[in-house]
Amino acid sequence: MSEAAIIRANNLVKWFGEGEARTVAVKQASFEAHYGEMLYIVGPSGSGKTTLLSIISGILRPNEGSVVVEDHDLWSMTDDELADLRLNKIGFVFQDYHLFPRLTTLENVAIPLILKKMEWNEALKLAREYLEIVGLKDRAELQPVKLSGGEQQRVAIARAIAGKPDLLIFDEPTASLDGDTGRKIVEFVKSNILNEKRAIIIVTHDSRIYEFADRIMKMEDGKIVGYETNHFNEK
Amino acid sequence: MKPVSGIYRIALKLLMNDKSKFTALLVGITFAVFLMVMMMSMFSGILARSCAPVYNIGAKVWVMDPAVNNTNSSIPMPDYILSASRSIPGVKYAVPLYFGSALLKLKDGTYQAATVVGLDDSTLFGRPEMIEGRIEDIFAENAFVVVKDAEFPKLENPKIGTEFEINDNRGTVVGIARAASSGLFGVPTLYTTYNRAITYIPSARFTTSYVLIEPKSDADIPGIQKAIAKLGYEALTRDQFVKKVSNFYTFKTGVGMNIMMMTAISFVVGLSISGQTFYTFILENIGKFGAMKAIGAKGNELIAMILAQAFVTSLIGYGLGVGAASTFIIIAKLRMPDYAAQLTFQTLGLALVMVMIIAGFSSYIGVRKVLQIQPFDIFRG
Numbered sequence: 001m002s003e004a005a006i007i008r009a010n011n012l013v014k015w016f017g018e019g020e021a022r023t024v025a026v027k028q029a030s031f032e033a034h035y036g037e038m039l040y041i042v043g044p045s046g047s048g049k050t051t052l053l054s055i056i057s058g059i060l061r062p063n064e065g066s067v068v069v070e071d072h073d074l075w076s077m078t079d080d081e082l083a084d085l086r087l088n089k090i091g092f093v094f095q096d097y098h099l100f101p102r103l104t105t106l107e108n109v110a111i112p113l114i115l116k117k118m119e120w121n122e123a124l125k126l127a128r129e130y131l132e133i134v135g136l137k138d139r140a141e142l143q144p145v146k147l148s149g150g151e152q153q154r155v156a157i158a159r160a161i162a163g164k165p166d167l168l169i170f171d172e173p174t175a176s177l178d179g180d181t182g183r184k185i186v187e188f189v190k191s192n193i194l195n196e197k198r199a200i201i202i203v204t205h206d207s208r209i210y211e212f213a214d215r216i217m218k219m220e221d222g223k224i225v226g227y228e229t230n231h232f233n234e235k
Numbered sequence: 236m237k238p239v240s241g242i243y244r245i246a247l248k249l250l251m252n253d254k255s256k257f258t259a260l261l262v263g264i265t266f267a268v269f270l271m272v273m274m275m276s277m278f279s280g281i282l283a284r285s286c287a288p289v290y291n292i293g294a295k296v297w298v299m300d301p302a303v304n305n306t307n308s309s310i311p312m313p314d315y316i317l318s319a320s321r322s323i324p325g326v327k328y329a330v331p332l333y334f335g336s337a338l339l340k341l342k343d344g345t346y347q348a349a350t351v352v353g354l355d356d357s358t359l360f361g362r363p364e365m366i367e368g369r370i371e372d373i374f375a376e377n378a379f380v381v382v383k384d385a386e387f388p389k390l391e392n393p394k395i396g397t398e399f400e401i402n403d404n405r406g407t408v409v410g411i412a413r414a415a416s417s418g419l420f421g422v423p424t425l426y427t428t429y430n431r432a433i434t435y436i437p438s439a440r441f442t443t444s445y446v447l448i449e450p451k452s453d454a455d456i457p458g459i460q461k462a463i464a465k466l467g468y469e470a471l472t473r474d475q476f477v478k479k480v481s482n483f484y485t486f487k488t489g490v491g492m493n494i495m496m497m498t499a500i501s502f503v504v505g506l507s508i509s510g511q512t513f514y515t516f517i518l519e520n521i522g523k524f525g526a527m528k529a530i531g532a533k534g535n536e537l538i539a540m541i542l543a544q545a546f547v548t549s550l551i552g553y554g555l556g557v558g559a560a561s562t563f564i565i566i567a568k569l570r571m572p573d574y575a576a577q578l579t580f581q582t583l584g585l586a587l588v589m590v591m592i593i594a595g596f597s598s599y600i601g602v603r604k605v606l607q608i609q610p611f612d613i614f615r616g
Binding site: 054 | 242245520523527528531532610611
């Protein structure tokens, strides 16, 4: 793990609603994630993990505070600049994968490349290489619904890394998988996807995969309440 | 690099691979286009037929009673109108035209209504194109020229020499002619001379249905119209007369309103089916569109995708609908010569505009929904 931070969040505050209905979801949250690091954000339901994840990935504007990804101050950017930054710097793996059921696995993986204005055949060629990385080259022409949950998760990972992002965001990656498959997926990500030029942030409350984290950031009631460093994984 | 083609390809695959939705959309739009085109074609055909005599006679200026609102309901004018017309500066020549109806007794004893056109004896102005016989034979005793159109068989497919009775007068077919357009009312048309027409067919005190004027030049037409107006009558150019007849059928009979309503209903049906199906499609994929937004798709790219889906589907539906309507009209005309529908460029253009409105409406509700979805909602589930 490098000491250089890929992302710096400073005093983030986010509330929803106004007046008496106001709910503060994130309170004065500051943290950093480093290149080569697998950082977990954990906490009970309603602790603000997902809100924090959305703010640091440039899809939910905070009420206060700033987020700097590499040298880009996210919340001083326009919507289109943010979209470009997400496309080029951040990869997402959603809890429900959100793969298009009417497209083939290969076409799903090619979406970020097509959004990057890559020519169709070239995008498919490259997408096939990413499917090979996640071990699903032979499933390229199948529709996602014909794949198992673990395989769909791998397709989502292939799609997330297809854009060569520096930061990968996983939202509850094991929530829809059985324990063994969930562990295998995270282990795979740790061994094959994480590298010194990339950081991975995982929001989870699945303690069975904590062993793969480099650091675990704990949240409660919108606050960061502490860190745990997994010394076993220190490189 | 082809910057947008990939996005469109993804968009179309998303929709077309959803076979049930795509089929429902296509069926809805095709059916709506079919109905709209059929309705407008029927109306167009009716209008064309209602104006058929104006085209067939071909005069540049028609003089008539101002109360005339369609060719068949001519109001006879006094003879001095013809004389007065001839004396108007700018008139090259003016001739009378008789236009009326008669009952013909055929050889088998049955009666058949027919339209009789009486052409000016000295010029035969407005004569039809002959396909059998010679037009000069119209001056022979009891001579009539029969128009070979969709109604021709109603006169038992007469040949040259065929005889019939018209108001106790003998009529003899001396020629078969071709007319540019068939009439609206499903009756055969006979041509004869003006004098024979007013002699054989009982008429009121006045006998001239129309005065047909050939101006020296088009620039003389406004002056001629003013001079005729001073006489208390109306002089209309061919286009003005066609417009007057069209307006009559469109606005003063039930035909126009009924067909317009049916067209509007077809449009609403297409709009509803297409809008509803497309909205359901967008709703089913809303999470995926949100995920695309999170990945980095811009608002305008998602709009482009939805527009591509709506407009390509609509254009395919338009093509199928027009194809179905054309096939129907062709088959109907082969089996029913009286069938009046005609497909015009205006009809196709208007149907295209309505389909584009359907596509625009469908995309609008889709675009609204997709732009409303926030990537944050995807994380929240």
